[in-house]
Amino acid sequence: MISSLQNDKINNSNQNRIVGHSQKKVFLKDPPFDPGEFFNRINNLKTQTQLYFALIAAHEMRLFDNLNTTHSHQELQKIYPHTEMILPLLKVLVENNYIKEREGAYYNTPLTSTYFCSSSVYFQGGFLDKINTKIIELWAHLPKLVMEGPVVFSKKNFFCNLCLPPMAENAMTGRLQHVVRSIVSLPEFLNAHKMLDLGGGHGLYSIALASLKKDLNCIVFDLPDIIDVTCDYIIAHNMDEQVKVLPGNFFVDDFGSGYDIILSSSNPSGKNREIIKKIFNALNPGGIFINIQSGDIELKDNPLSILERNMWVLEDEHERTSQQEGKTRPFLSSSYIDSIRSAGFEIQHVETIPDGYFEDYAVTMAVCKKKDLPPPFRSIKLSIQSGNNETYALLLDINQTADEWSKILSQVNQVINKK
Numbered sequence: 001m002i003s004s005l006q007n008d009k010i011n012n013s014n015q016n017r018i019v020g021h022s023q024k025k026v027f028l029k030d031p032p033f034d035p036g037e038f039f040n041r042i043n044n045l046k047t048q049t050q051l052y053f054a055l056i057a058a059h060e061m062r063l064f065d066n067l068n069t070t071h072s073h074q075e076l077q078k079i080y081p082h083t084e085m086i087l088p089l090l091k092v093l094v095e096n097n098y099i100k101e102r103e104g105a106y107y108n109t110p111l112t113s114t115y116f117c118s119s120s121v122y123f124q125g126g127f128l129d130k131i132n133t134k135i136i137e138l139w140a141h142l143p144k145l146v147m148e149g150p151v152v153f154s155k156k157n158f159f160c161n162l163c164l165p166p167m168a169e170n171a172m173t174g175r176l177q178h179v180v181r182s183i184v185s186l187p188e189f190l191n192a193h194k195m196l197d198l199g200g201g202h203g204l205y206s207i208a209l210a211s212l213k214k215d216l217n218c219i220v221f222d223l224p225d226i227i228d229v230t231c232d233y234i235i236a237h238n239m240d241e242q243v244k245v246l247p248g249n250f251f252v253d254d255f256g257s258g259y260d261i262i263l264s265s266s267n268p269s270g271k272n273r274e275i276i277k278k279i280f281n282a283l284n285p286g287g288i289f290i291n292i293q294s295g296d297i298e299l300k301d302n303p304l305s306i307l308e309r310n311m312w313v314l315e316d317e318h319e320r321t322s323q324q325e326g327k328t329r330p331f332l333s334s335s336y337i338d339s340i341r342s343a344g345f346e347i348q349h350v351e352t353i354p355d356g357y358f359e360d361y362a363v364t365m366a367v368c369k370k371k372d373l374p375p376p377f378r379s380i381k382l383s384i385q386s387g388n389n390e391t392y393a394l395l396l397d398i399n400q401t402a403d404e405w406s407k408i409l410s411q412v413n414q415v416i417n418k419k
Contacts, residue, residue, distance in 0.1 A: 126165030192260035199267030
């Protein structure tokens with residue numbers, strides 16, 4: 001007797017039946033391609049995905065903070081009570097060299113203590129959170145996004161949570177230190193008293209340079225929502241006396257003048273030719289424009305990165321933000337160099353700064369100096385021809401008094417009228 005369930009399935013699946021000789025072949029003939037490669041690929045991807053989520057879980061559980069000092073598995077079980085999960089998680093982290101185990105006690109590796117512990121100045125927690133946000137909000141919904149369009153991020157959330165914290169943390173892995181060492185070695189830095197950090201975001205360059213020079217006052221200029229986060233970094237480093245913030249849009253707003261140094265790092269002000277003259281005018285004579293940008297070393301085309309960049313847009317933008325295109329656009333192009341020189345700058349120094357975020361990658365730092373103004377005239381020598389073609393020379397001193405100028409003008413008049 002056939003059950004009603006089987007009858008229903010028979011009636012609904014006629015179109016999917018394998019009939020005749022095809023059915024016999026399926027049960028006798030191996031697949032046309034080795035199944036080993038299929039399962040190896042999928043299982044490797046699955047294993048890497050599981051390891052990624054294990055690592056993110058340990059980060060979110062602050063397991064690495066706890067293991068900055070040695071803990072026995074009994075102590076860890078008091079913090080994380082589900083033994084059936086915490087013990088295998090610890091084993092996974094040991095096998096992948098994120099933590100060490102000795103006689104039932106666990107502790108971090110040097111790499112983990114440096115980059116996964118919130119007490120470390122090199123902590124990359126914001127960077128990990130950014131990656132995980134994109135995994136959860138973008139990649140997990142890729143089928144829907146392909147059919148319905150990209151995710152819309154609010155500008156404030158994007159810049160303040162997904163952009164600034166990871167940028168600050170990434171900079172601290174070597175790029176910022178390299179830049180700071182290069183700047184403090186410049187002779188102009190010794191006499192600098194006022195610096196503008198243009199589009200400065202987290203403000204760490206200003207914070208670092210001001211901490212090394214007590215008579216240097218810095219202004220971080222950026223959008224109003226962003227400088228709210230900048231203030232947190234300034235206060236956290238106790239640099240609020242020397243480092244101030246100024247809200248605005250550098251394309252349209254005035255960002256002041258009288259600067260000895262203007263710094264632009266990884267933002268559109270450093271590649272836009274229209275803003276060069278504005279930067280020039282804001283510098284004191286002999287001041288320097290330090291410009292650090294990507295684009296001169298070509299990154300390999302990565303379809304996964306391109307796909308991810310097309311999975312989101314910023315609010316109020318019908319097309320995806322041009323921020324990423326700006327990163328790949330060449331920096332020191334011939335047209336940009338011509339614009340720098342035409343504005344009155346001379347390029348004093350160019351160097352590459354390693355950026356560990358990408359393997360074998362670097363950004364470019366250019367130091368451009370505003371040419372000193374020629375010394376003002378103190379005196380003027382005049383040659384005057386009289387009416388009878390005799391030539392007379394007069395030396396005029398700009399510091400002469402009004403009476404002296406009257407006498408000179410009287411002499412000039414006599415020479416001109418002399419026949």
